[in-house]
Amino acid sequence: MTARLLAVSLAAFCLLLASAKAQEEGGPGDIQTYCMSDIKRLCKGVEPGGGRIIACLKAHKKEMTVGCAQALQKLKAKR
Numbered sequence: 001m002t003a004r005l006l007a008v009s010l011a012a013f014c015l016l017l018a019s020a021k022a023q024e025e026g027g028p029g030d031i032q033t034y035c036m037s038d039i040k041r042l043c044k045g046v047e048p049g050g051g052r053i054i055a056c057l058k059a060h061k062k063e064m065t066v067g068c069a070q071a072l073q074k075l076k077a078k079r
Helices: 002-025 028-042 052-059 066-078
Strands: none
Touching (some): 028 052
16 A cells, blocks of 8 residues: 555656656747637637747737747747
């Protein structure tokens, strides 16, 4: 029982650590998290793939939310 609890706790800790690391680094996950409402609002009908969603968001940069703009800046800084 104790070994099982320890294994579950260790697995949960690893998942939390991986999630925190992904959020710290920024990336496509941030775009999905912070830009989904902007994508639905500003890029309705734009087919995903080939950078079309990012291009649409950049075309509407004055209309997007602050969180989405920051996620795009993080992505740009990584490249």
